[in-house]
Amino acid sequence: xxxxxxxxxxxxxxxxxxxxxxxxxxxxxxxxxxxxxxxxxxxxxxxxxxxxxxxxxxxxxxxxxxxxxxxxxxxxxxxxxxxxxxxxxxxxxxxxxxxxxxxxxxxxxxxxxxxxxxxxxxxxxxxxxxxxxxxxxxxxxxxxxxxxxxxxxxxxxxxxxxxxxxxxxxxxxxxxxxxxxxxxxxxxxxxxxxxxxxxxxxxxxxxxxxxxxxxxxxxxxxxxxxxxxxxxxxxxxxxxxxxxxxxxxxxxxxxxxxxxxxxxxxxxxxxxxxxxxxxxxxxxxxxxxxxxxxxxxxxxxxxxxxxxxxxxxxxxxxxxxxxxxxxxxxxxxxxxxxxxxxxxxxxxxxxxxxxxxxxxxxxxxxxxxxxxxxxxxxxxxxxxxxxxxxxxxxxxxxxxxxxxxxxxxxxxxxxxxxxxxxxxxxxxxxxxxxxxxxxxxxxxxxxxxxxxxxxxxxxxxxxxxxxxxxxxxxxxxxxxxxxxxxxxxxxxxxxxxxxxxxxxxxxxxxxxx
Amino acid sequence: xxxxxxxxxxxxxxxxxxxxxxxxxxxxxxxxxxxxxxxxxxxxxxxxxxxxxxxxxxxxxxxxxxxxxxxxxx
Numbered sequence: 030x031x032x033x034x035x036x037x038x039x040x041x042x043x044x045x046x047x048x049x050x051x052x053x054x055x056x057x058x059x060x061x062x063x064x065x066x067x068x069x070x071x072x073x074x075x076x077x078x079x080x081x082x083x084x085x086x087x088x089x090x091x092x093x094x095x096x097x098x099x100x101x102x103x104x105x106x107x108x109x110x111x112x113x114x115x116x117x118x119x120x121x122x123x124x125x126x127x128x129x130x131x132x133x134x135x136x137x138x139x140x141x142x143x144x145x146x147x148x149x150x151x152x153x154x155x156x157x158x159x160x161x162x163x164x165x166x167x168x169x170x171x172x173x174x175x176x177x178x179x180x181x182x183x184x185x186x187x188x189x190x191x192x193x194x195x196x197x198x199x200x201x202x203x204x205x206x207x208x209x210x211x212x213x214x215x216x217x218x219x220x221x222x223x224x225x226x227x228x229x230x231x232x233x234x235x236x237x238x239x240x241x242x243x244x245x246x247x248x249x250x251x252x253x254x255x256x257x258x259x260x261x262x263x264x265x266x267x268x269x270x271x272x273x274x275x276x277x278x279x280x281x282x283x284x285x286x287x288x289x290x291x292x293x294x295x296x297x298x299x300x301x302x303x304x305x306x307x308x309x310x311x312x313x314x315x316x317x318x319x320x321x322x323x324x325x326x327x328x329x330x331x332x333x334x335x336x337x338x339x340x341x342x343x344x345x346x347x348x349x350x351x352x353x354x355x356x357x358x359x360x361x362x363x364x365x366x367x368x369x370x371x372x373x374x375x376x377x378x379x380x381x382x383x384x385x386x387x388x389x390x391x392x393x394x395x396x397x398x399x400x401x402x403x404x405x406x407x408x409x410x411x412x413x414x415x416x417x418x419x420x421x422x423x424x425x426x427x428x429x430x431x432x433x434x435x436x437x438x439x440x441x442x443x444x445x446x447x448x449x450x451x452x453x454x455x456x457x458x459x460x461x462x463x464x465x466x467x468x469x470x471x472x473x474x475x476x477x478x479x480x481x482x483x484x485x486x487x488x489x490x491x492x493x494x495x496x497x498x499x500x501x502x503x504x505x506x507x508x509x510x511x512x513x514x515x516x517x518x519x520x521x522x523x524x525x526x527x528x529x530x531x532x533x534x535x536x537x538x539x540x541x542x
Numbered sequence: 543x544x545x546x547x548x549x550x551x552x553x554x555x556x557x558x559x560x561x562x563x564x565x566x567x568x569x570x571x572x573x574x575x576x577x578x579x580x581x582x583x584x585x586x587x588x589x590x591x592x593x594x595x596x597x598x599x600x601x602x603x604x605x606x607x608x609x610x611x612x613x614x615x616x
Binding site: 103110111114122127246258300305310538 | 555558559562563564565567568569570571573575576577578580581584585587588589591592595596599603604606607608609
């Protein structure tokens with residue numbers, strides 16, 4: 030590729046900017062855990078908005094989303110709108126604002142900590158952190174794999190995969206370990222603004238070249254008329270609802286997003302972010318996904334595994350602009366991973382390590398947190414070299430896995446009658462159901478106990494069609510599991526009573542001035 | 543009064559979620575100003591939701607979440 034040098038240059042420039050931001054952040058960061066992981070709960074509207082956004086959806090905006098629209102039609106715009114513009118925004122209030130109040134009153138840094146305190150249970154805390162790391166680490170592995178593959182493709186194999194993925198891992202370790210939450214969020218903000226600008230420039234450029242939206246849409250109407258009609262193909266009502274619901278709830282429990290519920294500086298920041306959220310969803314996804322769909326009508330051909338947006342831009346915009354977008358997308362991948370490393374580290378060190386080790390001062394804890402970043406980065410890098418099929422599958426189904434945690438936690442946040450036993454039942458029950466439904470057993474199937482589970486798993490259907498409304502299509506196991514988790518939490522709580530160490534009113538009586 | 547308002551916002555939320563996908567346009571492939579009509583619905587609906595959210599933050603923010611009735615406690 031002729032512009033490979035340009036792309037590498039842009040990526041290098043991005044890394045330098047990120048490093049500079051990280052160093053500035055390092056200078057203003059105290060060596061306490063609360064400051065390292067949460068920037069002392071001080072974020073303003075713009076930083077909170079963009080850090081959540083960049084963390085969540087960055088690479089997907091440029092690659093995954095347009096690819097989906099290219100292959101299956103632009104209805105993905107509605108899925109994302111329902112998911113992120115509406116359901117996630119409502120959860121931002123219902124889960125996020127509540128967690129912010131509780132976290133601020135008690136100094137919580139992680140979700141597990143908040144639950145462990147309320148239910149007087151180290152076990153529950155370790156369990157929630159453990160489940161989160163189980164889904165998170167393979168997901169981080171996929172990001173490294175993506176970045177490594179992209180560098181190899183960019184340099185046409187001159188930089189081998191291990192060196193590309195390893196180099197990016199090393200950079201993230203350096204940068205995240207040094208700068209903590211503040212540095213991560215600041216670069217996310219730059220990233221987010223950059224991304225928004227790029228998407229609109231790309232839209233303007235492509236539309237100017239092809240003669241405006243009407244011309245582009247007419248071309249699509251000729252090549253793929255089914256793309257313009259709402260629904261059809263992949264998009265059954267059940268698919269749209271299951272995907273939007275399980276991803277929106279899943280996102281709230283992803284450590285790097287859940288932790289951002291704790292970092293707002295004030296109630297006003299929460300309110301403003303809440304109002305701006307649907308607007309940002311609109312501004313980013315409509316142009317990005319329409320470009321993907323239009324590319325189909327414009328006759329751009331993407332091979333298996335190729336991303337459509339760079340191909341489209343190569344066709345209609347100058348090479349340097351396409352390079353800028355590709356480099357931006359790679360940087361975006363990193364901005365998701367760095368947040369995951371930081372949050373994963375807080376779960377690992379505070380919720381797991383610190384519960385077994387004693388005598389760790391607050392000062393030393395930031396140090397342990399940095400060690401956690403290094404540990405998670407190296408583990409997931411090591412795994413990305415081998416890319417075991419089961420782990421790839423875990424990473425691919427991570428959103429659904431996190432979604433299983435959401436409803437038991439909503440119940441705990443709002444219902445004083447929730448008991449520890451209820452939480453265990455809901456959390457464990459839904460996880461078991463979901464993992465049996467979606468994960469392959471691979472080589473483990475030779476272990477006798479697991480063979481039994483695998484036999485059980487074959488009884489679970491891949492999707493659930495409502496007998497009274499078959500026309501809606503099949504619902505995914507993730508939403509069924511969420512319902513199961515909700516039912517188990519409520520039922521087991523109703524049947525058991527709280528032990529003396531549980532504090533039913535821990536989340537009550539909180540407000541912000 | 544407060545309960546009534548909470549129920550009211552609950553209903554508003556249900557409507558916002560339920561119509562985020564324009565089910566009544568299912569199968570429609572009408573194109574308006576260069577975009578499928580349902581994309582325009584999406585644009586308008588999210589803009590409306592943002593406005594509703596704004597109204598919520600100005601009036602009843604804290605309802606259902608701040609359990610002391612939303613009064614300022616020193």
